[in-house]
Amino acid sequence: MATHGNRRATVFARTISGNATFEPDPGHDRAWTVTVDGVPQSYVDLADPAHLAFEYVRRLATILRLARAPGVPMKILHLGGGGLTLPRWVAATRPGSHQTVVELDPLLLAAVARTLPWPPEIGIEIADARTFVDTQAFAGATPEAYAGTGGYDAIVVDVFQGSAMPESVAGTSFAHAAARLLRPGGVLAMNLTDVRPPAHSRIQAATLRTAFADVALIAPPGMLRGRKLGNVVLAASAICNTLPVSRIARSVAWDREPARVWHGEELTTFLGGARARLDGFP
Template structure:
């Protein structure tokens, strides 16, 4: 992977096809994609644990057995597929990414490891076109403006995912836990309608409603080895924990349908955009001083 750094590396603006933008920001340990002040993807040394807790959680959720064939709906900088490729080089992976600018970025700036194929297209349509029960793992990691769109929260979507999975296959969702947990409860209820086994990785503070955070949801028709996931999470600085008793959380919540057009809640996060701009301006000033001193 090419991760240029130092005085020659600078923040770049990425223009998306829908008119929105993102920032590609150099970091001492790699590169990050930042949207509305939130880091959505980070690339660094593949031999090191992924920088973002959400990526580490999804990697843990895949278990300790190499998936022969995996699909990732949503790509960004392909942090998770790259981590999978490093851990299990034999895994064949397909990434479906809607945004052409991100696909072009990964193909031209950050070369792909062997075994990863990237397709530009609508991930929901791709999922419904692959009902052949041929995938060992499907990961859904799609955010639009830091929210999960309705096409990837519904019963119809989860049903299509089950059809695309082998009997022992596993569905992994990068989701959220908001202060009132209403969305999370309904998403868990949706998964329970389709899959016999569902678990969740979440921080205790988010589960208690004290803060907005990520949640990794895991579903399968086959029993899920919770000990393998707990072992992978052990010692993680994020303090993410595996929750297997979901009945008190779901508590009668209704599944989500396409007709509901339900987005995940707006994240209640501090606005870091001003701080990021100041940090970049400071870095550029330091680089200028260094160049002048040479």
Template sequence: MGKRKTEAAPMPGRYPVDMGEVELLRDLDRPQGWLLSTSGVPQSYVDLEDPTYLDFEYVRLMADVIDAIEEGPLDVVHVGAGACTLPRYVAATRPGSRHIVIEPDAALVQLVRDQLRLKSVPRLKVRVADGRTAVGGLHDASADLFILDAFSGATMPVDLATAEYMGDVARVLKDSGALLVNIADGKGLAFARRVVATVRGTFRHVALLAEPGILRGRRFGNLIVTASPAPLPLRELSRKAAGGLTQARCVYEEDLVKFVAGAPPIRDGDAVITPVPPPELFG
């Protein structure tokens, strides 16, 4: 018998991709921890030995929502996955899950395959396409979970935040399925309010999770929206959010109406001002 081929260790450095350049950095505190960043903006963190280790606070909030879904394997669509932190997490915590990862940057996908052992994630398929085109080709009622975590730099693309796109996402979700959206916003939260208004216009049940300082618009950061045609486990989500390292809040029902504060939904063609993080945020 031949010797088993040893996987090459990832190589830190800067790598050209289709949409610019990314940097791969080793975590000096965790031997198998790696950070992927774009233009100085942290995009993904993975631990190649422990896929259940989640370094980013907002990713832990997303994992709290995933953990609250009924037990068992899931059919998951990921729009924008970076180094595929959440596909790895779901594969580890829910064996047998199937993943469709949609990512427009073919060179980035190849980098993650070559350097960060993407092939080790079972039942994962990557479709190199933009989020709107690829989702339009997915079957009706085919997903238990739809994760929208797509960014251009530090900003969510507006064309993935419109009512028309959310309608297509709703079509792909099963009646019991859940949507997870990662938004970044800062002072005033004008963009986040419009995205939440858009999701509320499509889904009957919606909740928002974030740290109190971010919810009050005091600092730039990530807010997680979850939505479903079916009732959400609000008590469990509130408990998990408050009990985690981030001590976040879960906002829903009348409090969510107050958060939106009459902001209009985003529609295709609308002029939308997207938030820009303060220059010192990632310094």
């Protein structure tokens, strides 16, 4: 349908952290860009949930596509809500999936509910991401008792304070807690921002390696050539070769913007001795 003359108005909302803006896309009748404090956070197309406009969201979706056979329902924990773009995509492409979205800001969720209502099968928890994970992961008395009790097929970590990932989900103790919530063969997908040279990404990959046997790092070549700020996506599994670089490389090739993937020994070389971020894991 043509959208010339689209008169939808921009929506403004107050959140706990600041201000959110819902900007209509003139090229799509029911699509909006959600910006929080000037940082574009989500793009939601209510008419086509499979339309993923942001590059990093397509990377995260690629990891979820690889996690299980096509169309098979999944149990997914999303840390960070925003406009719920990825949960909407999962609901559309994997009907019957059990999804829980953890979002700290109830005012942002209320604004999203008014402007961009989500499918009722997506569950919402208003909570701090780290607190939620720790509460589930450490429910048992011993490591043997609570290992894998969450049974999630995938955990998506997309938590931000402004344009940066908070320290609460960036350290080794969080990585170990998240690993406990995954079923055998489950995957963790993490979005973060970095600048060139990507020192933060190297540290974060090294941190995940303390809890996961297999880690891959996906980054747009433009960021490595000097783009000021870019999104880096990490994929991790407790089982080696769950995410071989060949599968990821073939899968990201479908995107209109290519990505570079580091995995295995190539990732070890890329990390260059970067050390994990320790934060009190017992």
